[in-house]
Structures are given as structure tokens and as C-alpha cells.
Amino acid sequence: xxxxxxQMRPSAVRLFxxxxxxxxxxxxxxxxxxxxxxxxxxxxxVNETExxxxxxxxxxxxxxxxLVHRVHLN
Numbered sequence: 001x002x003x004x005x006x007q008m009r010p011s012a013v014r015l016f017x018x019x020x021x022x023x024x025x026x027x028x029x030x031x032x033x034x035x036x037x038x039x040x041x042x043x044x045x046v047n048e049t050e051x052x053x054x055x056x057x058x059x060x061x062x063x064x065x066x067l068v069h070r071v072h073l074n
């Protein structure tokens with residue numbers, strides 16, 4: 001999936017800002033490992049009030065998709 005991440009990363013800041021999400025930090029290929037499991041995040045978008053987790057997927061030969069989970073920090 002690294003190729004898809006590489007293609008998405010340059011446009012990610014623009015795409016999120018168009019949706020009203022300010023981007024202070026953008027990380028790719030983030031892995032969290034715990035004793036009870038783990039989590040892999042393709043793109044992690046962070047600002048002062050929220051975190052957006054992005055899972056990039058290939059849906060077919062020429063079609064890409066992504067799942068977004070947005071968390072507000074309060």
C-alpha cells in the first residue's frame with residue numbers, strides 16, 4: 001500500500017483544508033503496538049483540536065478509496 005500512500009500524501013493537506021480541517025502535522029505509516037493488540041494508520045493528520053486517521057485501500061485496478069476516522073480532542 002506504500003505506493004497509494006505516496007500518491008495521496010502530497011494532496012492530503014489540500015484535501016483536508018478544503019473540508020475545513022486545519023493540518024499542523026501529517027505522518028504516514030504509523031504503527032502502534034500494545035500487549036493487547038496494535039493499530040496501523042496509513043496517514044495521521046493532527047492539529048490542536050483533532051486527529052484524523054486515514055486508511056487507504058485499493059478497490060480495483062484503477063480505483064482507490066479511503067476510510068477516515070475523525071477524533072475531536074477535548
